[in-house]
Amino acid sequence: MAKKLLPSKSEQPSEWYTTLVQLADLADYGPAKGTMILKPYGYALWEAVQAKMNPMIKERGVGNAYFPLLIPMSLLEKEAEHVEGFAPELAVVTHGGGEELEEKLAVRPTSETIMYHSYAKWIQSYRDLPLQMNQWNNVVRWEKRTMLFLRTSEFLWQEGHTAHATHEEAVDTQEWAMDMYAKTYRELLAMDGYVGYKSNSERFAGADNTLSFEALMPSGKALQACTSHDLGQNFSKAQGISFLDQNGQQQNVWQTSWGFSTRSLGGLILAHGDDNGLVLPPRMAPTQVIVVPVRGEQPVMDYCQRIVDALKGAGVRADLDHRDDESFGYKVNKWEVKGVPLAAKIGMKEVEAGVVTLKARFGGEERQISLDSLATDVPEWLEALQEAMLTGQTAYLHENTRNVSSYDEFKATLKEHKGFIEVYWNDDPEAEKRIKDETKASSRCRLENDGTTGVDFVTGEPANERWIFAQSY
Amino acid sequence: MAKKLLPSKSEQPSEWYTTLVQLADLADYGPAKGTMILKPYGYALWEAVQAKMNPMIKERGVGNAYFPLLIPMSLLEKEAEHVEGFAPELAVVTHGGGEELEEKLAVRPTSETIMYHSYAKWIQSYRDLPLQMNQWNNVVRWEKRTMLFLRTSEFLWQEGHTAHATHEEAVDTQEWAMDMYAKTYRELLAMDGYVGYKSNSERFAGADNTLSFEALMPSGKALQACTSHDLGQNFSKAQGISFLDQNGQQQNVWQTSWGFSTRSLGGLILAHGDDNGLVLPPRMAPTQVIVVPVRGEQPVMDYCQRIVDALKGAGVRADLDHRDDESFGYKVNKWEVKGVPLAAKIGMKEVEAGVVTLKARFGGEERQISLDSLATDVPEWLEALQEAMLTGQTAYLHENTRNVSSYDEFKATLKEHKGFIEVYWNDDPEAEKRIKDETKASSRCRLENDGTTGVDFVTGEPANERWIFAQSY
Numbered sequence: 001m002a003k004k005l006l007p008s009k010s011e012q013p014s015e016w017y018t019t020l021v022q023l024a025d026l027a028d029y030g031p032a033k034g035t036m037i038l039k040p041y042g043y044a045l046w047e048a049v050q051a052k053m054n055p056m057i058k059e060r061g062v063g064n065a066y067f068p069l070l071i072p073m074s075l076l077e078k079e080a081e082h083v084e085g086f087a088p089e090l091a092v093v094t095h096g097g098g099e100e101l102e103e104k105l106a107v108r109p110t111s112e113t114i115m116y117h118s119y120a121k122w123i124q125s126y127r128d129l130p131l132q133m134n135q136w137n138n139v140v141r142w143e144k145r146t147m148l149f150l151r152t153s154e155f156l157w158q159e160g161h162t163a164h165a166t167h168e169e170a171v172d173t174q175e176w177a178m179d180m181y182a183k184t185y186r187e188l189l190a191m192d193g194y195v196g197y198k199s200n201s202e203r204f205a206g207a208d209n210t211l212s213f214e215a216l217m218p219s220g221k222a223l224q225a226c227t228s229h230d231l232g233q234n235f236s237k238a239q240g241i242s243f244l245d246q247n248g249q250q251q252n253v254w255q256t257s258w259g260f261s262t263r264s265l266g267g268l269i270l271a272h273g274d275d276n277g278l279v280l281p282p283r284m285a286p287t288q289v290i291v292v293p294v295r296g297e298q299p300v301m302d303y304c305q306r307i308v309d310a311l312k313g314a315g316v317r318a319d320l321d322h323r324d325d326e327s328f329g330y331k332v333n334k335w336e337v338k339g340v341p342l343a344a345k346i347g348m349k350e351v352e353a354g355v356v357t358l359k360a361r362f363g364g365e366e367r368q369i370s371l372d373s374l375a376t377d378v379p380e381w382l383e384a385l386q387e388a389m390l391t392g393q394t395a396y397l398h399e400n401t402r403n404v405s406s407y408d409e410f411k412a413t414l415k416e417h418k419g420f421i422e423v424y425w426n427d428d429p430e431a432e433k434r435i436k437d438e439t440k441a442s443s444r445c446r447l448e449n450d451g452t453t454g455v456d457f458v459t460g461e462p463a464n465e466r467w468i469f470a471q472s473y
Numbered sequence: 474m475a476k477k478l479l480p481s482k483s484e485q486p487s488e489w490y491t492t493l494v495q496l497a498d499l500a501d502y503g504p505a506k507g508t509m510i511l512k513p514y515g516y517a518l519w520e521a522v523q524a525k526m527n528p529m530i531k532e533r534g535v536g537n538a539y540f541p542l543l544i545p546m547s548l549l550e551k552e553a554e555h556v557e558g559f560a561p562e563l564a565v566v567t568h569g570g571g572e573e574l575e576e577k578l579a580v581r582p583t584s585e586t587i588m589y590h591s592y593a594k595w596i597q598s599y600r601d602l603p604l605q606m607n608q609w610n611n612v613v614r615w616e617k618r619t620m621l622f623l624r625t626s627e628f629l630w631q632e633g634h635t636a637h638a639t640h641e642e643a644v645d646t647q648e649w650a651m652d653m654y655a656k657t658y659r660e661l662l663a664m665d666g667y668v669g670y671k672s673n674s675e676r677f678a679g680a681d682n683t684l685s686f687e688a689l690m691p692s693g694k695a696l697q698a699c700t701s702h703d704l705g706q707n708f709s710k711a712q713g714i715s716f717l718d719q720n721g722q723q724q725n726v727w728q729t730s731w732g733f734s735t736r737s738l739g740g741l742i743l744a745h746g747d748d749n750g751l752v753l754p755p756r757m758a759p760t761q762v763i764v765v766p767v768r769g770e771q772p773v774m775d776y777c778q779r780i781v782d783a784l785k786g787a788g789v790r791a792d793l794d795h796r797d798d799e800s801f802g803y804k805v806n807k808w809e810v811k812g813v814p815l816a817a818k819i820g821m822k823e824v825e826a827g828v829v830t831l832k833a834r835f836g837g838e839e840r841q842i843s844l845d846s847l848a849t850d851v852p853e854w855l856e857a858l859q860e861a862m863l864t865g866q867t868a869y870l871h872e873n874t875r876n877v878s879s880y881d882e883f884k885a886t887l888k889e890h891k892g893f894i895e896v897y898w899n900d901d902p903e904a905e906k907r908i909k910d911e912t913k914a915s916s917r918c919r920l921e922n923d924g925t926t927g928v929d930f931v932t933g934e935p936a937n938e939r940w941i942f943a944q945s946y
Contacts, residue, residue: 028591028594030540030541030587030591031541031544031545031548031587031590032541032543032544032545032578035541035542035543036541037538037539037540037541037591038538038539038540039536039538039606040536040537040538040606041536043536043537043538043539044536044537046539047537063512063513063514063516063517064513064516064517064520065510065511065512065513065516066510066511066516066519066611066629067503067510067511068503068504068505068508068509068510068627069508069542069580069611069613069627070505070508070564070580070613070626070627071504071505072504072505075504087571088570088571089570090568090569090570090571091543091566091568091569091570091578092566092567092568092569093564093565093566093567093580094565094566094567094568095563095564095565095567096563096564096565096615096626097561097562097563097564097615097616097617098560098561098563098615105505105564107542107543107566107580114503114504117504118501118503118510121501122501127798133512133513137611138539138542138610138611140542140543142569142570142571143570144570153543153569154541154542154543156539325600
């Protein structure tokens, strides 16, 4: 837990990341290649995401459900683009109960096909619509290289799946889901990014289009932070999901799916962490205030307990570190690495003065607050820190988004600066392939149309769509 | 949703069960053999279990975590009894990412081996103990015959796993876990049962002993409702989990594991359901009061909304059924099948009198309550129903537990009566095998020693341990 174990974030970013994830007790490697263990401190961050998102999902009328992990291969093959996209990443069960299976089963990489198999059965009439379900579950997508949270063979996520009578309603749901995600990123994870549609070659396998939240990491690389898909009638035609409408006509449903995963926690670590460790946004932090006694004298311990009680009474997640086998310095360091928003260091001086000396993990400000004012001042301070963290991220995002108008300029900018590049572009898969091969950058998303026009940065032809490009995780 | 679709519970118990689970929208079959889909209404019951248990788990200092789904076969094979117990039930992944794997991976049937692989790494010193983690996850155990909730190839559960410096502390944890489970069954699911140790042949594969909660179903069969294991040092020796104690000695840890699954929901349905459908204990019910308008006139709808608002204000989960494509009778029937504890049927008569006519699903009592008294009377009534349901179950359990003293009497009682049989018995695997072969009954658990003595019902030899026997699910 010693600070010196943590490499510099700017100089050795990937060593810093891997070391921090383990030092802060967030996660560890599992025994099978590419797998990850979410330790309690890391899992608590995921529980914070669930607590934020679940009420919004339920409020929308989407019910939590659970579908089987194992998908018959024949089901997965029903939507051609979909299976083509996922086949290379599948884990396949060939034996069960001591026997070779007649039909192989895929460990779900996502649940479109298995859920829609039931949707086809459950949906008969317009009265059965909309059908809206969400799952909090685990999915497996085989990965050769592992990066804890960001790229693992198995990850946790929620996947929402809805079926509607009209395309309009489906699009409204797709947008609602992305709004919910953007809210979660901004209000809870204190992260910012661009929201927009993916290009033809980057959209989800089986979708008509995909909305994405694209965050900019300190390395200058983009993180595709979550996605929300308009599936059109692709799956409903492939799997025969149809309903009798109010005019007695048989119609195919319009569908959406949308997912938010533990990958987001990788983004959180990258976005906010520093050379001293993790920095957690207060709303997300399992412990918001840690109280560390300088030494374990009884009056100090009693006073620490009064602090914790006062804070808990004000709804603050406060804890007292009363381990007696660690030194004061070690403890302070430990909680710094764990990114706890406020640390109170309490000695006889504080006891006698009736004050609490607090230091903020983000920004480093130190304040003395009287015991009596804790219940009002600390919640306000925590909220201010939460906002300041988001403000910093938003500024970083905009400062590192550069406009370029030609491919040469694009390549030069990629070399000189880190960050996002904004261009006019006519979405063209062949051009995108060439750009990716030559620069490792790809389109991240299409910005909202602002009525301006320019020239396609690759072809020089007129273009009115602005796109964000970047290298990505 | 029509009542007439539901077979009689007593005459066609298995048809009743399967039909009800689907009619009440709790669950459905998945496409792969033995798998189940938990629909939102069924999943909400599982969320109620989580909401009850999670605070108790955290209060104990056990952190929620997540370990990988896929377990290398070599790990699973480390504890001999364990792998022997689970091998016949494994689903095995042989291919990943388009290639045949060097080492096959088992889809977790339980997580002892994969968790303890990390425990061995994380535990070095007595300061690292106790190490206590819990997972809410999915497990796969191959099943040939499916019974929704009760016997499925995949199910959801929580599995707690702790490591301790002393055997005493491990036993205390094992008992704490079973207390938590019994509390959950009694206080939330309104179910009762016997708690005790499993016999040598019925205990968990790899455990020194197993505590079980054995509930009695209306069919007269036992349901092993959840278990908590004293793993002794079996896994810690097999996987090398050791620590340096305070005297500088290297020691193996003492371990426990304990699990509570969606099987419990099968028990809930069986225990409380009747010929008209599900009967949910109020604390468990996603909707506690359903308000059904006789017709959709505006004054009635407004009044219904006032009822819902008053109840919600009092913390009651109340909903208004405002579908306009279903008849009043259909709706009443639908909510009866879904087991909603109280149904309010509201027409102009109620609006004019300022009263609410409510009918209890359990017991069938009808009451008229004035709108003004709803907020106090309904929560009290719901609590009384919750208690009455448990009282009924406890009475049923004791009424159907019969003492016998010889094997002949045992066999006769099995034929004449349904229920539990209490005997003196000296736990003997060979005798148990013979009893099972001849009667299909097995030992369920050992009751707490009450100081009495008697004779072993099989051998006639002196015995001072009392056991419960029954046929089981």
